[in-house]
Amino acid sequence: MRFRDLAYLVVSNLARMKLRLVLTSLGVVIGTSAIVLMLSLGIGLQRNITAELGQIGAATHINVMGGVFGPGMNEPKPLDDRAIREMESLEHVDAVMPAVSVTNIGDVSYKRYTTFLMVQGVPMEPFQRLGYEIEAGRLPRNDKEILLGAAVPASFAAGFGPQGAVGGSPTPDLIGKRLDVTFFEYPSDTADPMAMPTESTRRLTVVGLLAPSDMQTDQSAFVTLEAALEFNGVTQRRATYESVIVKVDLPASVADVEKVLTDQGYYTFSARSIQQSLNATFLIVQAVLGALGAIAMLVAALGIANTMTMSIYERTREIGIMKAVGASNRQIKRVFLGEAAIIGVLGGSGGLLFSISGAALANLFVASMIEAQTSGAGGGATQSSFFHIPPSLALFAIAFAAGVGLLSGVLPAMRAANLDPLTALRHE
Numbered sequence: 001m002r003f004r005d006l007a008y009l010v011v012s013n014l015a016r017m018k019l020r021l022v023l024t025s026l027g028v029v030i031g032t033s034a035i036v037l038m039l040s041l042g043i044g045l046q047r048n049i050t051a052e053l054g055q056i057g058a059a060t061h062i063n064v065m066g067g068v069f070g071p072g073m074n075e076p077k078p079l080d081d082r083a084i085r086e087m088e089s090l091e092h093v094d095a096v097m098p099a100v101s102v103t104n105i106g107d108v109s110y111k112r113y114t115t116f117l118m119v120q121g122v123p124m125e126p127f128q129r130l131g132y133e134i135e136a137g138r139l140p141r142n143d144k145e146i147l148l149g150a151a152v153p154a155s156f157a158a159g160f161g162p163q164g165a166v167g168g169s170p171t172p173d174l175i176g177k178r179l180d181v182t183f184f185e186y187p188s189d190t191a192d193p194m195a196m197p198t199e200s201t202r203r204l205t206v207v208g209l210l211a212p213s214d215m216q217t218d219q220s221a222f223v224t225l226e227a228a229l230e231f232n233g234v235t236q237r238r239a240t241y242e243s244v245i246v247k248v249d250l251p252a253s254v255a256d257v258e259k260v261l262t263d264q265g266y267y268t269f270s271a272r273s274i275q276q277s278l279n280a281t282f283l284i285v286q287a288v289l290g291a292l293g294a295i296a297m298l299v300a301a302l303g304i305a306n307t308m309t310m311s312i313y314e315r316t317r318e319i320g321i322m323k324a325v326g327a328s329n330r331q332i333k334r335v336f337l338g339e340a341a342i343i344g345v346l347g348g349s350g351g352l353l354f355s356i357s358g359a360a361l362a363n364l365f366v367a368s369m370i371e372a373q374t375s376g377a378g379g380g381a382t383q384s385s386f387f388h389i390p391p392s393l394a395l396f397a398i399a400f401a402a403g404v405g406l407l408s409g410v411l412p413a414m415r416a417a418n419l420d421p422l423t424a425l426r427h428e
Contacts, residue, residue, distance in 0.1 A: 121228020
């Protein structure tokens with residue numbers, strides 16, 4: 001029997017049982033849709049969280065802090081200039097930038113509006129080498145100048161005014177403008193824990209604006225390292241830093257450099273390490289979601305097996321005639337396996353189309369809800385795809401449905417092939 005004859009026979013047999021074909025394929029549609037939607041939900045959530053991690057820090061950056069001090073641990077190594085030089089000498093390290101947070105800062109005001117900023121002191125030469133780009137202006141050069149992250153000007157537009165919270169104001173152009181920065185100074189010569197700090201105000205000129213980078217950088221402001229130490233009242237000659245950012249040459253080198261730093265006693269944090277932990281977690285989540293969807297596919301497989309078994313009873317005489325005219329057991333098996341496979345492919349294709357449509361509608365619904373909430377709060381909409389169906393998942397869905405169809409048809413095909421031709425011909 002040629003392949004063309006086999007295909008014609010399979011299609012004609014399925015065409016004779018249209019209703020049963022539709023009902024059986026519908027079970028595969030439901031099973032395939034359940035698996036695809038469950039897995040696409042896990043993939044979509046993983047993509048969203050991975051994208052958020054990309055906004056937290058660059059892929060080649062490692063945040064280093066002093067070692068954790070506690071019972072059974074050695075005293076943490078200080079992050080001083082000597083530690084900086086040791087890190088710069090490591091293989092794959094391109095730049096090392098210490099950072100000092102200005103801890104005694106209060107309100108930051110411009111005209112009638114006030115906001116709150118995280119101000120960090122950094123050495124400007126390593127800051128440029130870390131890949132941060134200046135969108136307008138230049139870097140600070142002294143303790144009277146400040147550099148703003150990309151999202152800081154908008155914080156003034158949605159900040160606080162004399163009458164309380166305001167929003168919707170146009171984003172100001174702050175290049176060359178002066179900001180009034182409030183600093184608090186706590187008295188060091190008193191034992192009174194309730195002593196009130198004294199306030200002082202400094203005027204810092206905005207000399208530059210950074211291009212959009214990661215979330216933390218966009219919402220921060222930067223001064224020179226010397227200015228931050230002065231603002232914090234640090235007078236010791238050998239300054240220590242609370243954190244250091246190490247930039248490596250390639251994302252693939254992050255793991256090696258991070259391990260070396262950890263072995264040296266430092267606590268490290270990077271987007272890569274968090275992503276690795278999340279990937280393991282999401283692998284378990286996707287396995288659980290896929291198992292739930294597979295239950296529906298198991299029911300569909302039983303439906304295919306039932307349809308093919310009933311087909312044997314209805315076509316027993318036909319099977320006897322085929323054997324009488326010379327059809328072999330293998331050819332009989334191919335007919336029934338072909339019918340079962342086509343049912344699986346049709347159901348898988350239908351389930352995939354239903355899943356794509358359902359995922360698109362769900363994403364639109366969620367996006368509209370997020371847009372309504374963020375617009376009501378004065379912000380912009382966040383585009384998120386909670387269901388994501390990659391091409392590999394689409395191909396897997398159809399192949400899996402076809403495989404389930406084939407497996408479901410194995411026993412009925414063997415039963416049909418093993419029928420005695422004389423008994424089959426006498427069957428009414």
